[in-house]
Structure formats: C-alpha cells, structure tokens
Amino acid sequence: MRSIRRQLLFALLAAITLTTLLGALATYRTARAEANAMFDYQLRQLALSFRDQALQNAHIRDLASNDDAQDFSIQIWRPDGTRIYLSHPGKELPHHAPLGFATIDTGKGKWRAFGLQQGGQTIQVAQPLQARDELALAAALRTVAPFLPMLPMLGVLIWVVVGRGLRPLDAVARAMTTRTPVALDPLPENRVPTEVVPLVRSLNDLLARLKRALDAQREFIADAAHELRTPLAALSLQLQLAERATDAAARGDAFGELERGLERATHCVQQLLTLARQEPGGGDRPLTPVNLDDLVAKVVADQLPLAEARQIDLGVTPAxxxxxxSGDAEALHILVSNLVGNAIRYTPPGGKVDVAVGDDALGTFVEVNDSGPGIPPEERERVFDRFYRRAQTDEPGSGLGLAIVRTIAERHRASVLLDAADLGGLRARVRFGGSTAS
Structure with a gap:
C-alpha cells in the first residue's frame, strides 16, 4: 500500500537535493568564470612585470624565486628561440605559444598561457587549468556543504508537516467508520481544508445514494413480503378447501383455484426477480446495437397467442x-413485452393494440397504443410505483410491470411517457436519447 506521506517526503527531499546540486553547479560555473577572469588578469600582470625588469639571467632567477611555490609557470626565450629561463624545470610546461591569451594542451593537462615580446625576447606566463577548476569546485562545495547536514533535519520537518497536513483525511476516515446502514448522515464540510472539500462532497453524494438505495431496498422487501403474504395465505386456504372437499367436483374446483393461485404467486415471484435483475448492479450486461424493428417483431410474435385468445387486434407499424x-437486448425485450402485455390484458375483447417504431427531432421511440379504458392523468405517475394497482381493475397482476419498464428505461437513459392514445385508450411511449439509422 502506497503512503502519501512517504511519497511526499521522498519527493520533497529529492527536489531539495536536486535544487541544491543545481545551485552548486551554477555556483561552480560562476566561480570558474570569475576565477578565469581573475587568473587571466594575474597572468597578464605577471608577464608585464617581467617586461619592465632588466632581463638578465641571474636577475631573473632572483625575481622569480618567490614564484617557485606558485602555480604559475614562467618561460623566457631569446629572439633565436633559445629558452633562457624556466621556472619549473620538473614540470611538463606548454611550449612556445602565440602572443596574447591561449589555452594549450600538453597531453598531460591543459594550460592557460599569456605571452608578450619585449626587446626581442618572448615572455610567457602559464597556469594549469586544473588549479582553476579546483578553486571553483572548492567554492561550490563551500556553498553546498552547509545544506548537506540539514537534509536529515529537513526530512524530519517534512514528515511532521505532511503528517499535520494529512490529519483532515484521517478525520474524514474516522468519520466514515462511524457510518452504518442505519446512520448514513453526511460528513460535515466545516473546518475541512479546501483540497479535501471535493472528497467530502463526493463521499456525501455516495452516502446519499446509498441511503436512497437502502431505503428503496427496505421498502421493496416490505412491499414484496406484503404482496406475497396474500397469495400464500390464499394458497393455504385453497389447499385446506381441497382437503375438506367431499366429492370430486368440489375437489376439482378447489384444485383449480389452487392452480390459479400458484400461477399468480409464480408470476409475482418472476416479476420480483426480473425487477431485481434490472436494478443497478443487478448483473449489468454490456450494451450492444439493438434493431428496434426486429425487437418489436419478436415481442409481437410472443404476445400474439394472448391477443388472439382475448380477441385483440394486435398490429405493428414499422419505422x-x-x-x-445501444442497449441490452434482453432487457429491452422485457420492457416492450410488459407494455404490450399490459395493453392486451387491459383492452376489452374486440379491441385494438398497435405497436409502432419511429423517430423524430427528439430521438427514437417505441410506443404502444390501445383502445382500452386508459389511465386518468392523476394516476399516470403512480402506476410506476412498485405493487401499485388501480382499484378499478379486476385484472390479476403484481403491480410490477410498469415499475420494471421504468427501471429498464432509466438504465438505457430513456424516458417513459403515458398519455391519451388516438385509439381512445392509453399510449405508452419509450423515447431513447440516441440512435443510429440505416
């Protein structure tokens, strides 16, 4: 597990060390440039001082005797090229160089030399560049040296300061540990650093969504238990009636009611499972291109036996x-099947149900029109609630069909609109935001 504190410590120490080294490099370059300028000046002045002296051999030795311990090398040549003086006989010195300043490579090191002529004689004063580099390096080290012992101290200070800076995160973590499924209060945003506010707000948004999901789950479980209790009690009663039946006819009627009760309970459980699978996180499948005309054709083919049994004219208007x-083909099949199945069940015999696919300026849509009794405007939003069933209907059902439709539509970022149909009943339109046409 990565530690932000440790990463910041290493990063800051590395940045400080790198900055110090860069400063030392800059100091070295500056000191070297200044040393070159200063020593070049000294070379010239030393050469000029020899020019102003009487250049006799003995006198020159006396004049240069104090220079033997220095890094400077002095050479003097006669006009015929004979060297009459050499200050450091044991060293490899640059040979006769051009007049003025020059950098000479002797093979064992580079020298900086200055030469001039006086009275036919050539005077050359030289100095190894290594001496200048050592002087510049010593200046750079003197600059960096005070900072090196401070690095451990800086590490401790950074560790402490970063730890204090990360305390708000520890406080948020401790506050999160106090949240439970029954206590999902939002985290306080006061006294929180600006940098931590986005994290706190994101966590509060997550807690709010989790609270809504848990509330919906509890309501769903309570509603499901309530809805299943009635058919299960009816099944128990019908089973008792079947056991107490005294003749075959009464027993047959009791078993018939028991079978219908089992069908209703099975349908309710299937709808509950379908709704659970369509909820977010209920096993989402990848979205694939779905042809709406093919989808509607399959649904109508599946629902056609029910429509014929109820003498309903079921038709399709293709696009x-x-x-x-882009969607989940299985989920969209359930969505359209629920709409078409509801329209068939609530349309009186001899009625009509039309399914259409189309698109307009607002997007692609699938709509189901029927000639049934319709739904009053004040109830059109409530029918999407789980287990809600209109009091005026006698059709069996679980009250979950339209709830499943809306859940699937929300997964596909689609909307469901109920209004009056041209056929006199209800029109249910599912509108998709994006589509492709060919």
Whole structure:
C-alpha cells in the first residue's frame, strides 16, 4: 500500500537535493568564470612585470624565486628561440605559444598561457587549468556543504508537516467508520481544508445514494413480503378447501383455484426477480446495437397467442428506416413485452393494440397504443410505483410491470411517457436519447 506521506517526503527531499546540486553547479560555473577572469588578469600582470625588469639571467632567477611555490609557470626565450629561463624545470610546461591569451594542451593537462615580446625576447606566463577548476569546485562545495547536514533535519520537518497536513483525511476516515446502514448522515464540510472539500462532497453524494438505495431496498422487501403474504395465505386456504372437499367436483374446483393461485404467486415471484435483475448492479450486461424493428417483431410474435385468445387486434407499424439503439437486448425485450402485455390484458375483447417504431427531432421511440379504458392523468405517475394497482381493475397482476419498464428505461437513459392514445385508450411511449439509422 502506497503512503502519501512517504511519497511526499521522498519527493520533497529529492527536489531539495536536486535544487541544491543545481545551485552548486551554477555556483561552480560562476566561480570558474570569475576565477578565469581573475587568473587571466594575474597572468597578464605577471608577464608585464617581467617586461619592465632588466632581463638578465641571474636577475631573473632572483625575481622569480618567490614564484617557485606558485602555480604559475614562467618561460623566457631569446629572439633565436633559445629558452633562457624556466621556472619549473620538473614540470611538463606548454611550449612556445602565440602572443596574447591561449589555452594549450600538453597531453598531460591543459594550460592557460599569456605571452608578450619585449626587446626581442618572448615572455610567457602559464597556469594549469586544473588549479582553476579546483578553486571553483572548492567554492561550490563551500556553498553546498552547509545544506548537506540539514537534509536529515529537513526530512524530519517534512514528515511532521505532511503528517499535520494529512490529519483532515484521517478525520474524514474516522468519520466514515462511524457510518452504518442505519446512520448514513453526511460528513460535515466545516473546518475541512479546501483540497479535501471535493472528497467530502463526493463521499456525501455516495452516502446519499446509498441511503436512497437502502431505503428503496427496505421498502421493496416490505412491499414484496406484503404482496406475497396474500397469495400464500390464499394458497393455504385453497389447499385446506381441497382437503375438506367431499366429492370430486368440489375437489376439482378447489384444485383449480389452487392452480390459479400458484400461477399468480409464480408470476409475482418472476416479476420480483426480473425487477431485481434490472436494478443497478443487478448483473449489468454490456450494451450492444439493438434493431428496434426486429425487437418489436419478436415481442409481437410472443404476445400474439394472448391477443388472439382475448380477441385483440394486435398490429405493428414499422419505422420508415431501420433504427438501432445501444442497449441490452434482453432487457429491452422485457420492457416492450410488459407494455404490450399490459395493453392486451387491459383492452376489452374486440379491441385494438398497435405497436409502432419511429423517430423524430427528439430521438427514437417505441410506443404502444390501445383502445382500452386508459389511465386518468392523476394516476399516470403512480402506476410506476412498485405493487401499485388501480382499484378499478379486476385484472390479476403484481403491480410490477410498469415499475420494471421504468427501471429498464432509466438504465438505457430513456424516458417513459403515458398519455391519451388516438385509439381512445392509453399510449405508452419509450423515447431513447440516441440512435443510429440505416
């Protein structure tokens, strides 16, 4: 597990060390440039001082005797090129060089030399560049040296300061540990550093969504238990009636009611499982292109036996062009099946149900129109609630069909609109935000 504190410590120490080294390099370059300028000046002045003296051999030795311990090398040549003086006989010195300043490589090191002529004689004063580099390096080291012992102290200070800076995160972590499924209060934003506020707000948003999900789950479980209790009690009663039946006819009627009760309970459980699978996190599958005309054709083919049994005219109006949406084909099949199945069940015998696919300026849509009794405007939003069933209907059901439709639509970022149909009943339109046409 990575430690922010340790990463900041290493990063800051590395940055400080690198900055110090860069400062030392800059100091070295500056000191070297200044040393070159200063020593060049000294070379010239030393050469000029010899020019002003009487250049006799003995006199020159006396004049240069104090220079033997210095880094400077002095050479003097006669006009014929004979060297009459050499200050450091044991050293490899540069040979006769051009007049003025020059840098000479002797093979064993570079020298900086200055030469001039006086009275036919050539005077050359030279100095090894190594001496200048050592002087510049010593200046740079003197600059960096005070900082090196301070690095451990800086490390301790950085460790302490970063630890104090990370305390708000520790406080947020401790506050999160106090949250439970029954206590999901938002984290306080006061006395929180500006940099931590986005994290706190994101956590509060997560807690709010988690609270809503848990509340919805508790409501769902309570509603499901309530809805299943009634058919299970009815099944128990019908089983008792079947056991107490005294003749075959009464027993047959009791078993018939028991079978229908089992079908209703099975349908309710299947709808509950379908709704649970369509909830967020209920096993989401990757989205793929879905041709809406093919999808509607399959749904109508599945629902056609039910429509014929109820003497309902079930028809399809395909789109003028092939329309495709990105979605979960199985979930969209359930969505359209629930809409078409509801329309067939609530339309009186001899009625009509039309399914259409199309698109307009607002996007692609699938709509189901029926000639049934419709739904009053004040109830059109409530029918999407789980287990809600209108009091005026006698059709069996679990009250989960439209809840499943809305859940699937929200997964696909689609909207569901209920309004009056041209056929006199209800029109249910599912509109998708994006589509492709071919």
């Amino acid at each position: 003028a062009r092939a329309l495709t949406v």
